[in-house]
Amino acid sequence: MLLKLAWRNLWRNKRRTLITVAAIFFSITLSILMTSLQQGTWARMIASVVEQYSGYAQIHKKGYWQEQTLENSMPLLTPDSLSELPENLEDMIPRIESFALGSDDENAFGTQVMGVDPVREDQLTGLASKVSAGRYFRPGESAILLSEGYADIMELGVGDTIVLLGQGYHGITAVGKYPIVGLLHFGNPELNKRLSYLPLQEAQFMYGMEGRVTSMVLKFKNNYRFRETVEEIRRQLDSNRYEVLSWQEMNPQLVQAIQADTGGMLIELFIIYLVIAFGIFSTVIMMTAERKHEFGILLAIGMKRGRMQIMTLLETVLLAFLGILSGVLFALPIVLYFEDKPIALGGELASYYAEFGFEPVIAFTSQPYVFLNNVLIVFFIVLLVYLYPFNKLRKLNSIRAMKG
Amino acid sequence: MAVIRTVDLHKIYDEDTVPVHALNGVSLAVEEGEFTAIVGPSGSGKTTLLNMIGGLDKPSRGSVFIDEQDITSYSDNQLIDFRLKHIGFVFQAYNLIPVLTAYENVEFIMLLQKRPKEERRVRAMELLRAVGLEEKTEKRPTELSGGQQQRVAVARALASKPRFVLADEPTANLDSKSTAGLLDLMQELNQNENATFIFSTHDQRVIDRARRVLTLEDGKIVSDETRQG
Ligand SMILES: Nc1ncnc2c1ncn2[C@@H]1O[C@H](COP(=O)(O)OP(=O)(O)OP(=O)(O)O)[C@@H](O)[C@H]1O
Ligand SMILES: [Mg+2]
Numbered sequence: 001m002l003l004k005l006a007w008r009n010l011w012r013n014k015r016r017t018l019i020t021v022a023a024i025f026f027s028i029t030l031s032i033l034m035t036s037l038q039q040g041t042w043a044r045m046i047a048s049v050v051e052q053y054s055g056y057a058q059i060h061k062k063g064y065w066q067e068q069t070l071e072n073s074m075p076l077l078t079p080d081s082l083s084e085l086p087e088n089l090e091d092m093i094p095r096i097e098s099f100a101l102g103s104d105d106e107n108a109f110g111t112q113v114m115g116v117d118p119v120r121e122d123q124l125t126g127l128a129s130k131v132s133a134g135r136y137f138r139p140g141e142s143a144i145l146l147s148e149g150y151a152d153i154m155e156l157g158v159g160d161t162i163v164l165l166g167q168g169y170h171g172i173t174a175v176g177k178y179p180i181v182g183l184l185h186f187g188n189p190e191l192n193k194r195l196s197y198l199p200l201q202e203a204q205f206m207y208g209m210e211g212r213v214t215s216m217v218l219k220f221k222n223n224y225r226f227r228e229t230v231e232e233i234r235r236q237l238d239s240n241r242y243e244v245l246s247w248q249e250m251n252p253q254l255v256q257a258i259q260a261d262t263g264g265m266l267i268e269l270f271i272i273y274l275v276i277a278f279g280i281f282s283t284v285i286m287m288t289a290e291r292k293h294e295f296g297i298l299l300a301i302g303m304k305r306g307r308m309q310i311m312t313l314l315e316t317v318l319l320a321f322l323g324i325l326s327g328v329l330f331a332l333p334i335v336l337y338f339e340d341k342p343i344a345l346g347g348e349l350a351s352y353y354a355e356f357g358f359e360p361v362i363a364f365t366s367q368p369y370v371f372l373n374n375v376l377i378v379f380f381i382v383l384l385v386y387l388y389p390f391n392k393l394r395k396l397n398s399i400r401a402m403k404g
Numbered sequence: 405m406a407v408i409r410t411v412d413l414h415k416i417y418d419e420d421t422v423p424v425h426a427l428n429g430v431s432l433a434v435e436e437g438e439f440t441a442i443v444g445p446s447g448s449g450k451t452t453l454l455n456m457i458g459g460l461d462k463p464s465r466g467s468v469f470i471d472e473q474d475i476t477s478y479s480d481n482q483l484i485d486f487r488l489k490h491i492g493f494v495f496q497a498y499n500l501i502p503v504l505t506a507y508e509n510v511e512f513i514m515l516l517q518k519r520p521k522e523e524r525r526v527r528a529m530e531l532l533r534a535v536g537l538e539e540k541t542e543k544r545p546t547e548l549s550g551g552q553q554q555r556v557a558v559a560r561a562l563a564s565k566p567r568f569v570l571a572d573e574p575t576a577n578l579d580s581k582s583t584a585g586l587l588d589l590m591q592e593l594n595q596n597e598n599a600t601f602i603f604s605t606h607d608q609r610v611i612d613r614a615r616r617v618l619t620l621e622d623g624k625i626v627s628d629e630t631r632q633g
Pocket of ligand 1: 417418424426445446447448449450453
């Protein structure tokens with residue numbers, strides 16, 4: 001009965017209800033799209049850095065991240081080095097990261113050399129799938145893969161040979177000559193123009209550091225729980241010898257940028273929510289005020305305040321629900337579509353992004369929290385607004401109400 | 405045994421600022437089946453008296469007994485329940501819930517009382533027939549004339565078989581034809597259903613139909629006249 005009453009009361013003033021529903025609809029759509037876009041773009045950026053490059057966490061010799069030289073390398077670690085294997089840890093993947101000057105007859109440019117285990121690196125970052133020309137490493141082969149951008153700068157292609165020259169472990173001179181068997185495409189433009197990949201053994205040999213690595217990248221079964229596992233590993237390793245760093249600790253600028261951006265958006269969202277709040281509030285005030293006489297009658301003939309409060313709660317919730325539901329239903333397909341097909345930026349905007357090392361792509365995410373957060377906030381607003389009729393009804397005096 | 409008994413009822417409004425003595429010691433008794441008009445000049449305290457009897461407001465002094473129960477000691481919630489179970493109300497105008505049909509308005513009281521559906525239907529139809537609106541059961545209040553709305557209000561007031569019906573100037577907004585019709589109806593229900601009616605009015609034609617006329621002046625009963633009829 002209360003629901004029927006509430007529903008009909010809602011449509012007493014069709015136009016006002018529709019306008020309010022529309023206001024909620026637009027705000028919820030906007031806030032969902034904004035959140036989805038922002039979180040999606042950041043998630044993609046994190047993925048491009050974290051899942052395709054740094055991993056969620058790494059182990060180094062203590063001090064390596066501060067001073068990334070081969071002197072801060074360490075002997076290869078294996079999961080067996082841990083006294084107790086964390087359940088969530090799947091693998092530890094060795095890497096050597098260093099620099100070298102790449103040259104051929106005409107050009108010489110610096111490159112970041114990654115010495116990797118071809119099979120396990122592919123499992124971690126999907127390296128093989130980034131091959132855009134030529135092919136991936138074959139087992140036991142002495143060859144190099146260049147990022148597309150770097151190959152461009154060097155004016156080299158598949159089938160050519162490159163000579164690397166650098167400083168090895170303990171100051172020895174590192175030299176190597178490798179056939180280019182493939183080119184790699186990285187979404188992140190910064191990585192795309194500086195990375196070169198060697199099989200781990202080749203890198204160890206060239207840099208004169210057999211059996212040593214600069215980092216062990218941790219691979220987790222469940223990335224959402226990686227923090228606990230990092231803690232577990234930290235406890236087990238000698239903190240005087242090793243550092244275990246999360247991707248946030250390795251990329252503080254990225255974390256800062258995300259925080260700054262999120263903060264900025266919170267302000268925008270706050271304004272949107274304010275609009276919703278006032279929209280609902282003014283409607284609810286009017287719905288309460290214009291029915292004063294009626295509430296007075298209801299109270300006089302024996303309707304309890306509590307039931308009237310439930311009735312008005314239903315009205316407010318229904319009002320919000322219509323707006324929220326339509327907004328979510330409208331935003332959902334948009335979000336799903338663009339999550340599937342991120343928008344690639346072109347022109348100046350793209351180069352602007354590239355300058356900051358970001359992939360020039362706008363992505364969306366359909367993570368449930370994007371919807372849930374916004375819906376919950378609106379519901380919270382609605383409950384706050386509801387306090388108005390709730391309180392009016394609590395203090396309602398039927399004689400005075402019927403007079404006015 | 406009186407259905408309603410008031411003892412030395414006083415009501416003073418705005419006690420702290422400029423006190424208004426709306427009721428000045430009203431003692432009266434109303435028996436079951438009465439058809440009583442409360443009359444008197446504007447400001448004499450008619451509405452105030454009806455509000456006290458109906459448990460809508462509390463007296464400053466004195467008591468109201470309904471079936472010998474002192475309702476002045478009831479809490480707010482007890483009073484709401486009491487009104488729902490024992491008193492029917494008809495106000496001057498805009499009595500009805502605008503979003504409910506005539507039928508639903510009559511049924512509403514019984515819904516609040518959690519009566520079974522079939523009982524609600526039978527009683528609501530019976531009353532709507534009695535007030536001559538069996539054709540208008542599905543109409544919303546805005547689709548009814550003022551007279552028809554007041555008839556629905558009377559039907560609603562009687563729906564729960566209350567001990568008595570209080571009506572504060574029920575005909576004030578009606579033309580003479582509707583006034584006569586509503587009074588015919590109330591009289592009929594008074595006789596057929598043995599419903600007790602207490603109503604206030606300024607209208608001489610309405611006063612003429614009452615069997616008992618209580619006249620108030622300055623918050624006091626100045627005459628109490630019962631006619632043969
Ligand atoms: N809520 C109130 N606050 C202050 N004074 C009030 C209030 N209600 C009524 N009064 C005063 O109490 C007195 C009696 O008012 P009441 O409404 O009972 O008169 P009434 O006989 O019903 O008049 P009318 O015929 O105009 O309806 C009047 O002087 C009125 O001004
Ligand atoms: Mg009055």
